[in-house]
Amino acid sequence: MARLGDRADNSTASSPRARALPYISPTALCRSYLLAASGVLLLLPVLFLGACQDPSGVGLDVIGEEGADPRVSVVAADSVMLDDEADITGGFANSVTPTQSRILVGATMDALLGDASAFAYLDVFTPGEIPEGFRDRTIISATLRLVRDYVYGDSMVSVPLELHRMDSEWSPIGAPADTTFDAGALLVEATVAATDTLVVLDLPASWVTEYDAILRSDTLAASLDGFQLRLPDGVVPGAVMGFNTMQSSLRVMTAQDTVDYPLFEVFTHIERGTAARPPANRIVLRDGAGETLALTFPFNDLERQPLANAIVRLSVDPSVLDEPGFARALPETIVLFGRTEAGERVAILNTDLDETTNSYSFSSATLTAVIQEALLERSIFERFEISVLSSSASLDAIPLIIGPEPAENEADTRPRVALTLVP
Amino acid sequence: MRSIPTGILSAILFAGFLLAEPALAQSTNNYGSPYSRFGVGERLVLTSSMTDAMGGAGTAMRSSLYTNLANPAQWADLSFVGFSAAAQVRGTETTDAADATSRASGGGVRGIEFGIPISSRKVGMTFAFRPYSRVDYRAIEDGEIVPDEGDTPVAYRHNFEGTGGLYQFTAGLGVRLSPAISVGASAEMFFGTIEYLQRTEFPENDEYLETRTARSTRLSGVTGTLGAIVSKNNVFGEGDAIHIGASITLPAVLRGDFVQTLGVSLDRDTIATALDGSVTLPLSARFGLAYTGSEHWSFAADILYEPWSSFESDFAFGGFDPVSGINSLKDRLRAGGGFQVVPGGRRRTAGYFARTAYRLGAYAERSFYAPFDTNLNTFALTAGVSLPTVVPAARFDLGLEAGMRGTTDGMLVRDIFIRGTATINFGERWFVRRRLG
Numbered sequence: 001m002a003r004l005g006d007r008a009d010n011s012t013a014s015s016p017r018a019r020a021l022p023y024i025s026p027t028a029l030c031r032s033y034l035l036a037a038s039g040v041l042l043l044l045p046v047l048f049l050g051a052c053q054d055p056s057g058v059g060l061d062v063i064g065e066e067g068a069d070p071r072v073s074v075v076a077a078d079s080v081m082l083d084d085e086a087d088i089t090g091g092f093a094n095s096v097t098p099t100q101s102r103i104l105v106g107a108t109m110d111a112l113l114g115d116a117s118a119f120a121y122l123d124v125f126t127p128g129e130i131p132e133g134f135r136d137r138t139i140i141s142a143t144l145r146l147v148r149d150y151v152y153g154d155s156m157v158s159v160p161l162e163l164h165r166m167d168s169e170w171s172p173i174g175a176p177a178d179t180t181f182d183a184g185a186l187l188v189e190a191t192v193a194a195t196d197t198l199v200v201l202d203l204p205a206s207w208v209t210e211y212d213a214i215l216r217s218d219t220l221a222a223s224l225d226g227f228q229l230r231l232p233d234g235v236v237p238g239a240v241m242g243f244n245t246m247q248s249s250l251r252v253m254t255a256q257d258t259v260d261y262p263l264f265e266v267f268t269h270i271e272r273g274t275a276a277r278p279p280a281n282r283i284v285l286r287d288g289a290g291e292t293l294a295l296t297f298p299f300n301d302l303e304r305q306p307l308a309n310a311i312v313r314l315s316v317d318p319s320v321l322d323e324p325g326f327a328r329a330l331p332e333t334i335v336l337f338g339r340t341e342a343g344e345r346v347a348i349l350n351t352d353l354d355e356t357t358n359s360y361s362f363s364s365a366t367l368t369a370v371i372q373e374a375l376l377e378r379s380i381f382e383r384f385e386i387s388v389l390s391s392s393a394s395l396d397a398i399p400l401i402i403g404p405e406p407a408e409n410e411a412d413t414r415p416r417v418a419l420t421l422v423p
Numbered sequence: 424m425r426s427i428p429t430g431i432l433s434a435i436l437f438a439g440f441l442l443a444e445p446a447l448a449q450s451t452n453n454y455g456s457p458y459s460r461f462g463v464g465e466r467l468v469l470t471s472s473m474t475d476a477m478g479g480a481g482t483a484m485r486s487s488l489y490t491n492l493a494n495p496a497q498w499a500d501l502s503f504v505g506f507s508a509a510a511q512v513r514g515t516e517t518t519d520a521a522d523a524t525s526r527a528s529g530g531g532v533r534g535i536e537f538g539i540p541i542s543s544r545k546v547g548m549t550f551a552f553r554p555y556s557r558v559d560y561r562a563i564e565d566g567e568i569v570p571d572e573g574d575t576p577v578a579y580r581h582n583f584e585g586t587g588g589l590y591q592f593t594a595g596l597g598v599r600l601s602p603a604i605s606v607g608a609s610a611e612m613f614f615g616t617i618e619y620l621q622r623t624e625f626p627e628n629d630e631y632l633e634t635r636t637a638r639s640t641r642l643s644g645v646t647g648t649l650g651a652i653v654s655k656n657n658v659f660g661e662g663d664a665i666h667i668g669a670s671i672t673l674p675a676v677l678r679g680d681f682v683q684t685l686g687v688s689l690d691r692d693t694i695a696t697a698l699d700g701s702v703t704l705p706l707s708a709r710f711g712l713a714y715t716g717s718e719h720w721s722f723a724a725d726i727l728y729e730p731w732s733s734f735e736s737d738f739a740f741g742g743f744d745p746v747s748g749i750n751s752l753k754d755r756l757r758a759g760g761g762f763q764v765v766p767g768g769r770r771r772t773a774g775y776f777a778r779t780a781y782r783l784g785a786y787a788e789r790s791f792y793a794p795f796d797t798n799l800n801t802f803a804l805t806a807g808v809s810l811p812t813v814v815p816a817a818r819f820d821l822g823l824e825a826g827m828r829g830t831t832d833g834m835l836v837r838d839i840f841i842r843g844t845a846t847i848n849f850g851e852r853w854f855v856r857r858r859l860g
Contacts, residue, residue: 056523056524056525056562056563057523057562057563057564057565058457058517058518058519058523058524058525058562058836059456059457059517059519059525059560059562059836060457060562060563060564060583061519061834061835062457062458062460062794062834062835062836063457063460063560063562063583063585063741064460064741064794065562065581065583065621069566069568069581070566070568070579070623071568072568072569072570072571074571304685306623306634306635306636306685307632307634308579308623308625308631308632308633308634309570309577309625309628309630309631309632311570311571313571363630364630365629365630365631365632368630368631368632369632372632376685418570418571420568420570420577420631422621422623422634422636
């Protein structure tokens, strides 16, 4: 007879009638369940952490995956043309965005790329470190020191310069290259050689006296509007000089101190004439002329293919720019943009000139992702654009090779994108 | 009615964790044999932890403790509310004709079963979840490509990977019509995704993106299983019994869709139009014989037959393409047998190792795929122990399977595999009406 607390027989083939069983305490019961569960739980790290593989080519023939090797498809641009895009030639001479590392001053005639002229605006700000006691001592001289790092045109000529004061506030931010600001009275005249690497302009004593207290105060930014650097009216010396804004400064001296005030806001006004017709199968993109190069690529036959890499490549012909006694240069850095249907211009990637191959090549994971979107018919860009890097004003030009269509087994030198596809 | 015991609650929580297996299998690097490429993947057979260790011979093997999924008629023997959950680890070494080898290992859920005696030893109900097939191959191919004229070559690596498989959910009933005859029926629901992935990476160049192209086939469908067991006691001696069993799972028509995608994880983009279609899995027929000599030992043997030559599909799988007409699938035939010894029989007072069950078995199988028109055979040994716990109806089973499949002739490969399984089997008596003496 079963008693209260007895358990039914749990053996595999026993009678269904309950029999008396040894008493099992709740503690022992829990312990047995925990023991069993622990044994299985100990396996879990083995299950989920021990899983591994030493992959190899073994079994590849059994799996039977074939014909899926990556392949390169070179797609030439089906549309290459120059379009209008204002050059932005102003900014800050320090690391503040937008940066502008060069100002231009000069003028030259250029039958190939169009006549060019430029003049600049600049101001200064108080340096971070000032000698102790400087603010209590009188300034006795101020000198504008301009470090030249660029020449366009005939580098052997002399360039007359005028430094004017600015009497009203001006801002270079977002100003296109054809902007002008009202300038004030003439402060300094000087003639320098286009090859000089350092141009020094001594400010007159009257100006030093006028701005002595301001230069030593905390109100410099609000009280000094800077300078305009230009050629005398009507003068075309034959060269345009470029000055490095980050290395140039206003040197201020007292009887005991020499303090360099770095340049702050800078801007260059540029005017360019009409360029001559380029040679056959060439198109020339000019910096400072308000131009951009617009490209489109036909991806119709490659839609919905996985893309591992995309290289946009532009081959250039430097010989187009060659002229004895006249310095013209290819830009060091150019920028690839995407233009949306709404007209927004989005910077994608910069690249530098490869002098070995005379080409510019854009390649990055970002560019690959952009072109992959185009292959999936989801691109937000209706075309690509090329411009010279705007943070270093110049009159450089890119003579791009746009033809002819290559013969079979001949390398393609037209604007192109090399797609590494994984079908 | 008693409240649900702690052990069953713990087991149900554990089962909930293990039910995440499909997602876990997708996220962990579980790899196995290249032969899992064929059809819907490597066929997995789970009967019970007892009969799996006996060469998989479970069609006629009766037990009131183990929920045997080989034959629904066996569920009529249930006298305990039983829960069983199994996990497995496995290792595979693959060798080709050039003696190159690849090693892979993995693990996952082997199955979860829940049995309820509606009427003890007369009517039993079972619910089970287990994998039906598994795709878990990976192979690599290295190469170089020149991006453009004059550029330096860029190295790439193709990873060809297969993942996924089909899962099977079972719900059914076993009924004892008489002391000698039991019948059973169950509904089987199949579901799962089979994915072939090509992942191409460029390990030496950051500017190259890894591309992933996946071809995924998602399927689901329902079918049924019928089974019967005939038993006769005292055949050769007092206390022995012979059991003859048969079961058949009917062909299953699975409906689903196929889509080709590009990208990684949730950022997949569809690059080919999704296709709808169906797949017909062939029937699975089993016939088995079991002999229980005494409370100490049992012997069982089984034959399984699946006519994969009648496999139909609107989608392409490894070894089968309805468009090109490729069909490397053959009828599958498996024969296995094994025995179990319990030295102490049913004596509760016997020592621990005397109450432990020891199992040994073997099986041979002709695979359902024949790549390059070559039949592939598998030979394996199975073994296991069933460790008693302080609760008489709860046991902890460990199983081991080791075998060889295939050949290194031609372009084929030979697998040597080993699998370890751990199973918790809980049994408790519910719905017991207390009687006062």
